Amino acid sequence: MHNRTLTYTETSRESTTRSRSNPFLLIEEVSKIYPTPKGPFTVLQGVNLTVHEGEFICVIGHSGCGKSTLLNMVAGFTKPTHGNVLLGSKPITQPGPDRMMVFQNYALLPWLTTFENIYLALNAVFPNKTRAEKSAIARDHLALVGLTEAADKKPTQISGGMKQRVAIARALAIRPQVLILDEPFGALDAITKEELQEELLKIWNERRCTVLMITHDIDEALFLADRLVMMTNGPAAKIGEILNIPFSRPRDRARIMEDPEYYKLRNHALDFLFHRFAHDE
Numbered sequence: 025m026h027n028r029t030l031t032y033t034e035t036s037r038e039s040t041t042r043s044r045s046n047p048f049l050l051i052e053e054v055s056k057i058y059p060t061p062k063g064p065f066t067v068l069q070g071v072n073l074t075v076h077e078g079e080f081i082c083v084i085g086h087s088g089c090g091k092s093t094l095l096n097m098v099a100g101f102t103k104p105t106h107g108n109v110l111l112g113s114k115p116i117t118q119p120g121p122d123r124m125m126v127f128q129n130y131a132l133l134p135w136l137t138t139f140e141n142i143y144l145a146l147n148a149v150f151p152n153k154t155r156a157e158k159s160a161i162a163r164d165h166l167a168l169v170g171l172t173e174a175a176d177k178k179p180t181q182i183s184g185g186m187k188q189r190v191a192i193a194r195a196l197a198i199r200p201q202v203l204i205l206d207e208p209f210g211a212l213d214a215i216t217k218e219e220l221q222e223e224l225l226k227i228w229n230e231r232r233c234t235v236l237m238i239t240h241d242i243d244e245a246l247f248l249a250d251r252l253v254m255m256t257n258g259p260a261a262k263i264g265e266i267l268n269i270p271f272s273r274p275r276d277r278a279r280i281m282e283d284p285e286y287y288k289l290r291n292h293a294l295d296f297l298f299h300r301f302a303h304d305e
Contacts, residue, residue, distance in 0.1 A: 033265050033267055047110070048111070048234065049073075049074070049110070049111050050074055050110040050113075051109050052072060052107055052108045053070055053106065054104045054109060055106040056097070056104055057105040066259050066260040067090045067093050067258060068094060069261070069262055070107075070262050071263055073253065073266075076234075078234055079250050079251070080228060080234075080235045080249050081236050081252075082239050082245035082251075083095070083236065083238050083239070083252075083253045083255065084242065084245055084293070084297070085255030085256070085257070085261070089255040089256065089257055098111075098116065098123060099204050100117065100119040101119060111202065112201075123200055123202045123204060124198050124200040125205075126203070126204070127191070128208060129211070130184075134179050134180055137175065137176050137178055138171060138177055138178075138179070138190045141194055142161075142166065142190070142193055143162045149198050161197050162197060163175065165193040166193055168227060169193045169227075170189065170223070171190065184211060184212055189223070191208070192224065201234060203233050203235045205238065207239055207240065208220075209244070217241075218277070221244060221248060225248060225275065237249070245293075246271075246280070246290060246293075250269055251267065251269060252267040254296050256301050264301060265296060271283070
């Protein structure tokens with residue numbers, strides 16, 4: 025079982041080398057070091073990853089392994105201390121509408137309606153579009169996530185799952201090249217989480233934007249991702265292994281969970297996280 029599962033893995037160096045000739049998103053020899061009163065603290069060291077256009081990537085690892093730091097560098101919220109993060113061969117130096125991020129806590133403005141939260145983002149990114157055009161885009165994206173009836177409701181009037189739908193609709197309305205998801209379903213109950221996973225895959229199948237998603241849920245990653253990037257523990261964390269997910273698309277959850285390969289992949293990821301890189305207590 026162990027040897028067969030290894031046929032689905034690759035090292036981060038292999039991933040970078042394999043597609044370096046025409047990369048879409050390239051993370052190359054990236055390190056992040058923060059100064060502290062006790063001296064430099066290395067969060068990430070020597071991270072290499074090539075992401076193909078339209079690919080769905082999940083990143084998993086224990087708390088403190090630098091997952092959010094890595095994705096924040098792709099978003100442009102922070103810069104690498106060493107190395108490069110390139111999108112379409114251009115260095116990422118700041119946030120931009122070509123990369124939209126969805127957080128676990130929704131990040132909606134509570135005094136605005138769901139429609140207004142989306143419209144505000146559109147107004148900032150597309151100042152030359154008419155009000156009618158921006159309104160139509162906002163309503164189309166509320167419909168995309170099944171929230172047409174909630175257009176005039178404020179975040180305090182809707183559930184957590186609905187809030188996350190609004191956050192995803194807002195991000196997608198900008199038509200980003202890269203959608204960055206920082207554990208977006210972590211605070212939701214199991215049923216709502218599965219519903220939103222299905223919704224996300226449906227939207228992704230239609231739009232095929234590139235997705236980078238942090239998760240702590242192995243089953244979620246195996247259902248959603250093309251590849252699962254597994255981080256070693258921090259400090260000085262790096263990509264320990266990349267697991268290629270072989271299931272064809274579109275995916276059916278019940279069918280996948282009946283496939284023996286699913287459990288081989290799941291056990292391999294569990295072994296990586298809880299034996300080879302068990303979190304120190």
